[in-house]
Amino acid sequence: MTLTANWSYPTNIRFGAGRIAEIAAACAAAGISKPLLVTDRGLAALPITARTLDLMEKAGLGRAIFAEVDPNPSEVNLEAGLRAYHAGGHDGVIAFGGGSGLDLGKMVAFMSGQSRPIWDFEDVGDWWTRADAAGIAPIVAVPTTAGTGSEVGRASVLTNSVTHVKKIIFHPRVLPAQVICDPELTVGMPPAITAGTGMDAFAHCLEAYCSPHFHPMSHGMALEGMRLVRTYLPRAYADGTDLEARAQMMAAGAMGAVAFQKGLGAIHAISHPVGAVYGTHHGTTNAAVMAPVLAFNREAIESRIEAAAAYLGITGGFDGFVADVAALNVGLNIPLNLTQMGVPTDRIDDLTAMALEDPSVGGNPVAMTPENTRALITACF
Numbered sequence: 001m002t003l004t005a006n007w008s009y010p011t012n013i014r015f016g017a018g019r020i021a022e023i024a025a026a027c028a029a030a031g032i033s034k035p036l037l038v039t040d041r042g043l044a045a046l047p048i049t050a051r052t053l054d055l056m057e058k059a060g061l062g063r064a065i066f067a068e069v070d071p072n073p074s075e076v077n078l079e080a081g082l083r084a085y086h087a088g089g090h091d092g093v094i095a096f097g098g099g100s101g102l103d104l105g106k107m108v109a110f111m112s113g114q115s116r117p118i119w120d121f122e123d124v125g126d127w128w129t130r131a132d133a134a135g136i137a138p139i140v141a142v143p144t145t146a147g148t149g150s151e152v153g154r155a156s157v158l159t160n161s162v163t164h165v166k167k168i169i170f171h172p173r174v175l176p177a178q179v180i181c182d183p184e185l186t187v188g189m190p191p192a193i194t195a196g197t198g199m200d201a202f203a204h205c206l207e208a209y210c211s212p213h214f215h216p217m218s219h220g221m222a223l224e225g226m227r228l229v230r231t232y233l234p235r236a237y238a239d240g241t242d243l244e245a246r247a248q249m250m251a252a253g254a255m256g257a258v259a260f261q262k263g264l265g266a267i268h269a270i271s272h273p274v275g276a277v278y279g280t281h282h283g284t285t286n287a288a289v290m291a292p293v294l295a296f297n298r299e300a301i302e303s304r305i306e307a308a309a310a311y312l313g314i315t316g317g318f319d320g321f322v323a324d325v326a327a328l329n330v331g332l333n334i335p336l337n338l339t340q341m342g343v344p345t346d347r348i349d350d351l352t353a354m355a356l357e358d359p360s361v362g363g364n365p366v367a368m369t370p371e372n373t374r375a376l377i378t379a380c381f
Helices: 019-030 047-058 075-087 099-111 191-210 216-238 243-262 266-278 282-296 298-312 317-331 348-357 359-363 370-379
Strands: 005-008 012-015 035-038 092-097 139-143 155-159 166-170 178-181
Touching: 012 019, 012 243, 019 047, 019 092, 019 139, 019 178, 035 047, 035 075, 035 099, 047 092, 075 099, 092 099, 099 139, 099 155, 139 243, 155 266, 166 266, 178 243, 191 216, 191 243, 191 266, 191 282, 191 298, 191 317, 191 359, 216 243, 216 298, 216 317, 266 282, 266 348, 266 359, 266 370, 282 298, 282 317, 282 370, 298 317, 348 370
Parallel strands: 012 178, 035 092, 092 139, 139 178
Antiparallel strands: 005 012, 155 166
């Protein structure tokens, strides 16, 4: 089977090995003639970034790059990116990288023509309508990991550098106009990042599948996304040059992000504050807290998980599913809990309060209270 296609779901996606060569065509389709490539510090010096800059320059698009992006990007990174964007006279953004580069690139484009502060556009009610839609620059997204799915999302996660709280900024026009999903760009991912980002995709699918909200399209996508991760992540982890596995994982990452329109839950409600306070890798944190959250939600999701287990070919129903997830984590050398990740227990009360404020709590199958959330977070150590 040839894993190359053009999709329009939910935006225009050029999927397939080698398609980074179409970066100039993607920019033209998005109406960008002078892009700023936004990525993270780690990617800035890598060959895949240099090649993309070469392709941009050859096409007459320049080779402007901004790479002052932290693993958990903040409004400080955003302000620096906006200065670079305006100083260079750019008319659009190429958001390039994993979740951090994609999220910040999207926010640079979003804020390029706004007059209000970024926190006025948090994903609360209809706050997104405060934005001047005409002031949002076009975006081309190029993921270099397979997990966050930010390339097909209408929001970004930013950490408030003062409060250390992660906030979701949403606007429909933050959805990139063009996406290039080229699995060759993910070949150089270290095994630990392959594992962590892959389990992020699995967490997106799992929580969307378990969410009590009504969204049959996302529900079905979440189920198939879990199958792809379970089948292909171990292969991508074992052999980073396995292009079929890399491609299927890239598809699963996008599927997870589309699926979680149905909702997220306690996994993300916990991992967001843990990552904001302690700087842990988001996907790896999701994986480390997954088993306790499944146990926490068991009463509400057992029959649904049994159905998923049957689809995935897992025996033993709910317990078999949990054991299979645990075995997947072990095979990927994921830490077994937050303690193994180096997270101390000195701020459980703070993490509890922050988790209860996280937007993800609304999609958890079991209502989260101060008492049960504190017990759940304690169980994650």
